Amino acid sequence: MGLGRPALALVVATARGHALCWTAEQPNCDYALATLATKPTLRELELFLRTLHRFDATRKVYVGTDSVASNWTRKQQIHAVVDTPCLARYEAFSRNWMKRQRWGELTVWTHLQLEKTTVMARALDDGWSGVLYADCDVVWLAPFPSVGPGVLGVSPCLCAPRVEARYGKYNGGHVFARSREVLAVWRNATRRSRYFEQAALETVRTVFNESAFDLDRRANVEWLNLLGSHSFDRRDHTMNLTVDDDGQVWWLGDRLLSIHAHVVPSSNQPNFQLPAVARITAVLQRSLILDDLCATHHLLCASRAPCPVAAIRGRSRTVHIASFRAGHGDAASNYYHFFFGLLVPFLNWLETSRPLQGDAFLLNEHGVNHKFLPQLMRLAGREKCVQVGVVGASTHNGSDATARHVTLSNDLDWSILEGPSPRRVRPPEWGLDWHLYGCGFFSIEARRELARRVDVASRTMLRACACAPEPLVPSKPRLLFVRRRADPHNRHQNRSLPNFDALVAHLHAQSWSSAIEFRVVDFADLTLCEQACEAHQSAVLVAQHGAGLANAAYLRDRGRAAVVEICPKSMWYKSIFQCLAGLRGAHYGRIQQTDIHGPVDVAAAADAVATVLEVLGSPVDEKNRYPRPGGHHLRVCNGKDRVWRAPIDCGY
Numbered sequence: 001m002g003l004g005r006p007a008l009a010l011v012v013a014t015a016r017g018h019a020l021c022w023t024a025e026q027p028n029c030d031y032a033l034a035t036l037a038t039k040p041t042l043r044e045l046e047l048f049l050r051t052l053h054r055f056d057a058t059r060k061v062y063v064g065t066d067s068v069a070s071n072w073t074r075k076q077q078i079h080a081v082v083d084t085p086c087l088a089r090y091e092a093f094s095r096n097w098m099k100r101q102r103w104g105e106l107t108v109w110t111h112l113q114l115e116k117t118t119v120m121a122r123a124l125d126d127g128w129s130g131v132l133y134a135d136c137d138v139v140w141l142a143p144f145p146s147v148g149p150g151v152l153g154v155s156p157c158l159c160a161p162r163v164e165a166r167y168g169k170y171n172g173g174h175v176f177a178r179s180r181e182v183l184a185v186w187r188n189a190t191r192r193s194r195y196f197e198q199a200a201l202e203t204v205r206t207v208f209n210e211s212a213f214d215l216d217r218r219a220n221v222e223w224l225n226l227l228g229s230h231s232f233d234r235r236d237h238t239m240n241l242t243v244d245d246d247g248q249v250w251w252l253g254d255r256l257l258s259i260h261a262h263v264v265p266s267s268n269q270p271n272f273q274l275p276a277v278a279r280i281t282a283v284l285q286r287s288l289i290l291d292d293l294c295a296t297h298h299l300l301c302a303s304r305a306p307c308p309v310a311a312i313r314g315r316s317r318t319v320h321i322a323s324f325r326a327g328h329g330d331a332a333s334n335y336y337h338f339f340f341g342l343l344v345p346f347l348n349w350l351e352t353s354r355p356l357q358g359d360a361f362l363l364n365e366h367g368v369n370h371k372f373l374p375q376l377m378r379l380a381g382r383e384k385c386v387q388v389g390v391v392g393a394s395t396h397n398g399s400d401a402t403a404r405h406v407t408l409s410n411d412l413d414w415s416i417l418e419g420p421s422p423r424r425v426r427p428p429e430w431g432l433d434w435h436l437y438g439c440g441f442f443s444i445e446a447r448r449e450l451a452r453r454v455d456v457a458s459r460t461m462l463r464a465c466a467c468a469p470e471p472l473v474p475s476k477p478r479l480l481f482v483r484r485r486a487d488p489h490n491r492h493q494n495r496s497l498p499n500f501d502a503l504v505a506h507l508h509a510q511s512w513s514s515a516i517e518f519r520v521v522d523f524a525d526l527t528l529c530e531q532a533c534e535a536h537q538s539a540v541l542v543a544q545h546g547a548g549l550a551n552a553a554y555l556r557d558r559g560r561a562a563v564v565e566i567c568p569k570s571m572w573y574k575s576i577f578q579c580l581a582g583l584r585g586a587h588y589g590r591i592q593q594t595d596i597h598g599p600v601d602v603a604a605a606a607d608a609v610a611t612v613l614e615v616l617g618s619p620v621d622e623k624n625r626y627p628r629p630g631g632h633h634l635r636v637c638n639g640k641d642r643v644w645r646a647p648i649d650c651g652y
C-alpha cells in the first residue's frame with residue numbers, strides 16, 4: 001500500500017488503540033458526534049457538552065431532542081450544536097406505555113431508540129465522513145480517539161457470556177457509522193432483535209464484516225464492566241477504576257477516554273449496580289472534570305466533601321414542600337425582593353427542617369422566569385446533602401406536586417415524587433421582604449427572630465460559596481463602593497449617582513485613606529456567591545439606596561462593619577436598610593442626595609464614612625440601632641391574603 005513512515009506509525013498506534021485526535025486534520029479524526037436528549041436527561045446532556053468542550057471545543061454535535069431539550073439546547077452557550085427535534089412526538093407518552101404499545105412491527109420505545117439513526121443520518125447528510133453516536137450520559141475524559149477506516153464501529157460489551165447472550169455483544173450507546181446504508185441495515189435488523197436496537201448490532205456487524213471495526217476499548221466503560229457479576233472475566237474490577245494526581249482516570253492500566261454512567265442513579269437503576277456507580281462517582285469527584293460535575297450535579301460537590309450517592313436514594317426519604325412569596329415587588333427580577341422574599345425564608349426552612357441526607361426540598365413557585373433562583377438552587381442543599389428543586393404545582397401549598405411539575409432542579413431524578421415517600425407540606429408563607437419596611441414597629445422579640453433568620457441565611461451562603469474566612473491577623477478595613485448603573489427600562493428603580501467617581505476620588509484624598517483599602521464593584525455583574533464574598537470581606541459598604549444594599553446581610557456582625565447609604569430625598573422615608581444594618585449589628589450612616597439622578601455632597605459623604613470608621617469594632621448603639629416607629633413604616637402583618645401567613649408576629 002506504500003504507506004510512508006508517519007502514516008504507518010499512526011496505523012500501528014490506531015491498531016493498539018493509542019491515537020487520540022488532537023486536531024480534526026489527523027486521519028480518521030474528522031467525524032461528527034450525535035446524541036439524544038429529553039427533559040429528564042438535560043443535566044446529563046449538560047455534563048456531556050461541558051466535558052466534551054473541555055477536550056474538543058470544535059467537534060460538531062448533533063442532538064436529537066424533545067421540545068424542552070430543544071429549547072435548552074438552542075439557548076445553552078457551552079458548545080455549538082445542531083438541534084434535531086425528532087423526539088417531540090414521543091413526549092406525551094410514558095416509558096411503560098411506549099414499551100407495551102406497537103407502531104407497526106416495533107414497540108414505540110424501540111422507535112424512540114432508533115431515532116439515534118435519524119440524528120446520525122442528519123450528520124452524514126451534512127457531509128461528515130462519519131458520525132459517532134454516544135448516549136448523553138457519557139462523561140468525556142480525554143480527547144476523542146481516531147476511528148478505524150471501516151464503515152461501522154461498535155463498542156464491544158466485554159461482558160460475561162450470559163450478559164452478552166441476553167443484551168447483545170455490542171453496546172447501543174456507542175456506535176460509529178460512515179454511511180446511511182449502515183443505518184438502514186441496523187433499523188432493518190432491529191425487527192428481529194432480541195433486545196431493542198442493541199442486540200441487532202450483532203447482525204449489522206456480520207453484514208459489514210470486513211469493513212467493521214471495534215471502537216477504542218478505553219471508551220464507554222460502564223458499570224457492567226466493573227461488577228464481578230457482569231464483567232468479562234467474572235472478577236470485580238471496581239477497584240481497578242482509579243484516578244491519579246493529575247485527575248486522569250485509569251482502568252485496568254489504561255487511561256480512560258470516557259465513562260458511561262448515570263452519575264445520579266435514576267429510579268429504574270437497580271441497587272446491585274450502586275457499588276459500581278458509587279466508585280465511578282468517587283473517581284469523577286477527584287478527576288479533571290470535577291468543575292463540570294459540580295456545575296451540573298452540585299449535590300456531588302457538597303461542601304467539598306462528596307455527598308454519598310447512596311444518600312439520595314435511601315428508602316426513608318421525606319419530601320418537604322413549601323411556598324414562599326415575596327410580600328410585594330418582584331422576586332423573579334428584583335434582587336432585594338428575591339433575597340428577603342425567597343432566599344432567606346428558603347435557607348431558614350432548610351436549616352430548621354433538620355433534614356436527613358437525601359431528603360427532597362421543593363419550593364413551590366408558579367412558573368415565573370427567575371433571574372437569581374437557578375443559582376440559589378445550585379448552592380442550596382450542598383451542605384446538608386439534600387435534593388432541592390422548584391415545582392409549579394397547581395395547589396397553593398404545592399401538595400399535589402409530581403415529577404411533571406418540576407421546573408428547576410439541581411438533580412436528575414424526581415421519581416421520588418411519584419412514589420409513596422412521606423410528604424411534609426407547609427402552609428404558604430409570605431417572605432420577609434416587607435418586614436424590613438416595618439421593623440421600626442416591631443417588638444424586640446420580632447426583631448430578634450428577623451435577625452436570626454437573616455443570620456442563618458447569611459452564614460449558609462457564606463459556607464456554600466466557600467468565601468474566604470475573616471483573616472486571623474487584622475488587616476486594613478476595606479471600603480466597598482457599590483457602583484450602580486441607571487436602568488433605562490425601569491422607571492421605579494431608575495436611579496444613578498453622576499458624581500460617583502468624584503466621590504471615590506474625594507474619599508481617596510482623605511487624611512485617613514492610607515489606612516483603608518478601597519474597592520469598587522458593580523454587583524449587577526456578579527454571581528450570588530461573588531456578591532456574598534465581596535460584601536462579607538468589606539468593613540464599610542457605601543451604596544446608593546437600592547437592591548445592592550441587600551448584601552449588607554453578609555456584613556460581619558457585632559459592630560465590626562458599617563453601611564453608609566446614599567439616599568435620594570424622595571426615598572428618605574424608607575428605612576429598609578437602616579433596619580437591615582440594625583439586624584446585622586452594623587453601624588449605619590446616611591447622606592442625602594437631592595435628586596434620584598443628582599450628585600451627592602462628597603464632603604458630607606466623607607464625614608459619614610469617617611464617623612462609622614471611628615466606631616468600627618465597637619457594638620452599635622442600641623438606642624439608634626433601629627429606625628424609629630412612625631413615618632412611612634409599612635404595616636406588614638395585616639395578612640392581605642389569609643391563606644398566606646406571616647412567619648413572624650410583628651408585635652402590633
Ligand SMILES: *[C@@H]1O[C@H](CO)[C@@H](O)[C@H](O)[C@H]1NC(C)=O
Binds near residue numbers: 067068071
Ligand atoms: C420553548 O420556548 C418557546 C419560546 O421561548 C416557548 O414558547 C415554549 O413554551 C417552550 N417550550 C417548552 C416545552 O419549554
Ligand SMILES: *[C@@H]1O[C@H](CO)[C@@H](O)[C@H](O)[C@H]1NC(C)=O
Binds near residue numbers: 184185188189192
Ligand atoms: C432486512 O432483513 C432481512 C433479513 O433479516 C433481509 O432479507 C432483507 O433483505 C433486509 N432488507 C433490507 C432493506 O435490508
Ligand SMILES: *[C@@H]1O[C@H](CO)[C@@H](O)[C@H](O)[C@H]1NC(C)=O
Binds near residue numbers: 206209210
Ligand atoms: C467475516 O468474514 C470472514 C470471511 O471473509 C469469515 O471467516 C468471518 O467469520 C466473518 N466474520 C463474521 C463476524 O461474520
Ligand SMILES: *[C@@H]1O[C@H](CO)[C@@H](O)[C@H](O)[C@H]1NC(C)=O
Binds near residue numbers: 240252
Ligand atoms: C485490579 O485490581 C486488583 C485488586 O483490586 C489488582 O490485584 C490488579 O492488579 C488490578 N489489575 C490491574 C490491571 O490494574
Ligand SMILES: *[C@@H]1O[C@H](CO)[C@@H](O)[C@H](O)[C@H]1NC(C)=O
Binds near residue numbers: 397399426
Ligand atoms: C394543602 O392544600 C390542600 C388543598 O389545596 C389542602 O387540602 C391541604 O390540607 C393543604 N395541606 C396543608 C399541609 O396545608
Ligand SMILES: *[C@@H]1O[C@H](CO)[C@@H](O)[C@H](O)[C@H]1NC(C)=O
Binds near residue numbers: 487489490491496
Ligand atoms: C432613567 O434615567 C435616565 C437619566 O439618567 C433618563 O434618561 C431615562 O429616561 C430614565 N428612564 C426612565 C424609564 O425613567
